[in-house]
Structures are given as structure tokens and as C-alpha cells.
Amino acid sequence: MSRPRSAPPHRRSARRAAAGTTATLPAAALLALTLAGCATSSDTPATATAGPADRTLTVLAAASLRDVFTELGDEFEDTHPGVTVRLSFAGSNDLADQVLAGAPADVLATADEATMARVVDAGDAEQPTLFASNALVVVVPPDNPAGITGWTDLADPDAKVVICAVAVPCGTATAQVEASAGEVHAVSEEASVTDVLAKVTSGEADAGVVYGTDAALAGDDVRVVPTPETADVVNRYPIALLPTADDAALAGEFVALVTGTVGREALAADGFGAP
Known part of the structure; x- marks a missing residue:
């Protein structure tokens, strides 16, 4: 742009x-x-x-x-x-x-x-x-291989979900969403939000929790799954x-x-x- x-x-x-x-x-x-x-x-x-x-x-x-x-x-x-x-x-x-x-x-x-x-x-x-400010979204590969349709699907142990480590802001925000909307079954916790996005775009993960800005920059390489649960958790x-x-x-x-x-x-x- x-x-x-x-x-x-x-x-x-x-x-x-x-x-x-x-x-x-x-x-x-x-x-x-x-x-x-x-x-x-x-x-x-x-x-x-x-x-x-x-x-x-x-x-x-x-x-x-x-x-x-x-x-x-x-x-x-x-x-x-x-x-x-x-x-x-x-x-x-x-x-x-x-x-x-x-x-x-x-x-x-x-x-x-x-x-x-x-x-x-x-x-x-x-x-x-x-x-x-920035808010979290859930992204999946364009073909959505695990059939993720919402936040609760991230608890599926068969889905390869990647999130940020709690030590970094995107991980702290993810933990806040989990506290109110249910825990995520994560197979990996990354040191930065760009690392999470990279695992989704490369096909290593079925879903990832990232910032909306990262999802927008990824364009057609990812699909955003509607998750109203993340709307109220905003990082400044x-x-x-x-x-x-x-x-x-x-x-x-x-x-x-x-x-x-x-x-x-x-x-x-x-x-x-x-x-």
C-alpha cells in the first residue's frame, strides 16, 4: 500500500x-x-x-x-x-x-x-x-486444514496451534483471552508475534494467535477466523x-x-x- x-x-x-x-x-x-x-x-x-x-x-x-x-x-x-x-x-x-x-x-x-x-x-x-494500539486475531492457512472456525477450536489437541510466549506482549494478551474464553492447546510458544505468523504462513501450524496488523500484512497468505473473544483485549x-x-x-x-x-x-x- x-x-x-x-x-x-x-x-x-x-x-x-x-x-x-x-x-x-x-x-x-x-x-x-x-x-x-x-x-x-x-x-x-x-x-x-x-x-x-x-x-x-x-x-x-x-x-x-x-x-x-x-x-x-x-x-x-x-x-x-x-x-x-x-x-x-x-x-x-x-x-x-x-x-x-x-x-x-x-x-x-x-x-x-x-x-x-x-x-x-x-x-x-x-x-x-x-x-x-493493537488487538489479537486468529489466523489459519488459506485452506484451513484443521477446520478452525472459532476460539474454542484452538483447544483441539489434534490441531497444531502456535501462540506467543507469555513473556512477550502478544503472549500476555493471549493469556488474558484464555482466562475468559478458554485455554488454547498450543504446540509451540514463540518469542515474537512474527515467529507465530511465520509458522502459519509456512504451513508448520494449523492456526496462530497474532495481532490484527500482522494478519493484514500477510494478506492472502492467511485467513482470519472470526473470534469476538479477542476484541476486548487491546495492547497499547x-x-x-x-x-x-x-x-x-x-x-x-x-x-x-x-x-x-x-x-x-x-x-x-x-x-x-x-x-
């Missing part, structure tokens, strides 16, 4: 590839990568020093934000010459652990308030701003500056982009709700 001022296809593909390489990095590896990225640039000699306008902004974001934050990262670079936005996507809990372990970063965006509160309470994030997404930010003003401008008109329009286009 098209949105204002999006990056050319070749540029977006390159960014996606780069983002994928940092998605699951542990804190120590992220530290080394960030320091290396700040020290040199791939298109300048190693001995050259970066000019005052050459800056890197490191953004840690929940896996469900991959598509929209990739676009917003391109938008930010377009309006900030000399700035490179380095995006790292993973489950919110993993990202919080990285920050708490001292990984250098400028901005953190999680898929729920509880995970962000853990970082704020430790003094490792500034006061966050809510910028989006916060974003915050980190005290480790090299340039707090620059980091604040990225937060302003996400929470402002351009960010709201991009998020809405990807299916996110208002916070």
Missing part, C-alpha cells in the same frame, strides 16, 4: 535486510554493532572521521512494528540528511532485557505498557508516550527516549515523527488503532 514520502523499493529492501540482521542480537552483540557503526561508514575509509552531520539513531522496536517503523525510518532519513536510522526488531521482552543490560540505543518502542514500565522503573527510559504501544541517547534532541524528533501526523497516518494504514 502506498503512503506519503515512502522510500524507493530498492532502498526499502536494503533497509529490511539490514533490520533483519539485528533483530535477534543479544545485548553484547548489539553493543559491538552500534559502536562499530558509529566509528566508520561502509562508504568511507576507516580512517576518516564522521562530520558533524553524520549521525546514527538506534531504535529498538517490537517485532509487530517492523513494516511501519521501516517506512518511518526512511521518512526520517529523508528529512534528516546525514542521519542513519538503525532499526532492531525483536520481542518486546528481549528488547527490554537489552536495554536493562546496558545496550546503547536511543529510542525504545514496545508492544505493551507493562514491558516499558519495567525499563522506566529501572531508570533506563524516560517517560513514555502512547502512540498506537508506548515509545520512549533512552538516557543512553547520544543526541537526545535527534531521538526526540524521531519520537515526534512517530507520534505526529505522519506517524499516525502510517500506523493507521498498517491497521494499528489509536492509543
Whole structure:
């Protein structure tokens, strides 16, 4: 789908590839990568020093934000010459652990308030701003091999159902639905919502519980099963500056982009709700 001022296809593909390489990095590896990225640039000699306008902004974001934050990262670079936005996507809990372990970063965006509160309470994030919301849906492969028709079918031991681990926001939300609508017989619990979706689209799972935004991005690769039971469980997404930010003003401008008109329009286009 098209949105204002999006990056050319070749540029977006390159960014996606780069983002994928940092998605699951542990804190120590992220530290080394960030320091290396700040020290040199791939298109300048190693001995050259970066000019005052050459800056890197490191953004840690929940896996469900991959598509929209990739676009917003391109938008930010377009309006900030000399700035490179380095995006790292993973489950919110993993990202919080990285920050708490001292990984250098400028901005953190999680898929729920509880995970962000853990970082704020430790003094490792500034006061966050809510910028989006998301709700769960059940997805199945297009041919629906297990014949899943509703939430109660997820309890069938013969169905291969995949959900998020309870440690990550999508798993916490799934547990809330289970508490009121019945437990799921899950054969696997994944570290991020994108991992759940991948198992469904690859045919490894008969059904998965994911965010509505992930289902929308998957398009015809999945079918959404009506589950009114999930409608009342909504995750709200916060974003915050980190005290480790090299340039707090620059980091604040990225937060302003996400929470402002351009960010709201991009998020809405990807299916996110208002916070």
C-alpha cells in the first residue's frame, strides 16, 4: 500500500535486510554493532572521521512494528540528511532485557505498557508516550486444514496451534483471552508475534494467535477466523527516549515523527488503532 514520502523499493529492501540482521542480537552483540557503526561508514575509509552531520539513531522496536517503523525510518532519513536510522526488531521482552543490560540505543518502542514500565522503573527510559494500539486475531492457512472456525477450536489437541510466549506482549494478551474464553492447546510458544505468523504462513501450524496488523500484512497468505473473544483485549504501544541517547534532541524528533501526523497516518494504514 502506498503512503506519503515512502522510500524507493530498492532502498526499502536494503533497509529490511539490514533490520533483519539485528533483530535477534543479544545485548553484547548489539553493543559491538552500534559502536562499530558509529566509528566508520561502509562508504568511507576507516580512517576518516564522521562530520558533524553524520549521525546514527538506534531504535529498538517490537517485532509487530517492523513494516511501519521501516517506512518511518526512511521518512526520517529523508528529512534528516546525514542521519542513519538503525532499526532492531525483536520481542518486546528481549528488547527490554537489552536495554536493562546496558545496550546503547536511543529510542525504545514496545508492544505493551507493562514491558516499558519495567525499563522506566529501572531508570533506563524516560517517560513514555502512547502512540498506537493493537488487538489479537486468529489466523489459519488459506485452506484451513484443521477446520478452525472459532476460539474454542484452538483447544483441539489434534490441531497444531502456535501462540506467543507469555513473556512477550502478544503472549500476555493471549493469556488474558484464555482466562475468559478458554485455554488454547498450543504446540509451540514463540518469542515474537512474527515467529507465530511465520509458522502459519509456512504451513508448520494449523492456526496462530497474532495481532490484527500482522494478519493484514500477510494478506492472502492467511485467513482470519472470526473470534469476538479477542476484541476486548487491546495492547497499547508506548515509545520512549533512552538516557543512553547520544543526541537526545535527534531521538526526540524521531519520537515526534512517530507520534505526529505522519506517524499516525502510517500506523493507521498498517491497521494499528489509536492509543
